[in-house]
Amino acid sequence: MSTTETEPTNDPDGWEAVRELPPSAKLVAKTLEHDGRLTQSQLADETLLPTRTVRYALSRLEECGAVESRFSFNDARKRVYTLAIE
Numbered sequence: 001m002s003t004t005e006t007e008p009t010n011d012p013d014g015w016e017a018v019r020e021l022p023p024s025a026k027l028v029a030k031t032l033e034h035d036g037r038l039t040q041s042q043l044a045d046e047t048l049l050p051t052r053t054v055r056y057a058l059s060r061l062e063e064c065g066a067v068e069s070r071f072s073f074n075d076a077r078k079r080v081y082t083l084a085i086e
Contacts, residue, residue, distance in 0.1 A: 014085025017064040024049055025057040029066055032083040039078045 018029050024047075031046050032038060040058065044051045058081060061067035066085050072078040 014066065018061070018066050018085070021060050021064070022057070024053050025060045028054060028057040029061055029083060029085075032067065032081060037080045037082050039072060039080055041078075043081065 018026060021029075027047050027049065028043055031043060035042075035046060038046065040051060040054055043049075043058070044054045047054065049057070058067060058069070062069065066083065067081050068084045069079040069081050072080045
């Protein structure tokens, strides 16, 4: 077995930008990949990260285009985040 077999081969652009981000942003991205649409507080609960860290991670992920946000239909004061990459 070669060592290149563990590297992803179907990553045209999405996850490449995430690889350069802090570990907290990677965790938030993977949580969104697994769970789908979540609010900031739900992400904090799922990742066990402080809300401030989740907020920073989401801002970094939005900057690189890995995450999209929309207002929640249930509570317009909250935003729902989804992963924008595959």
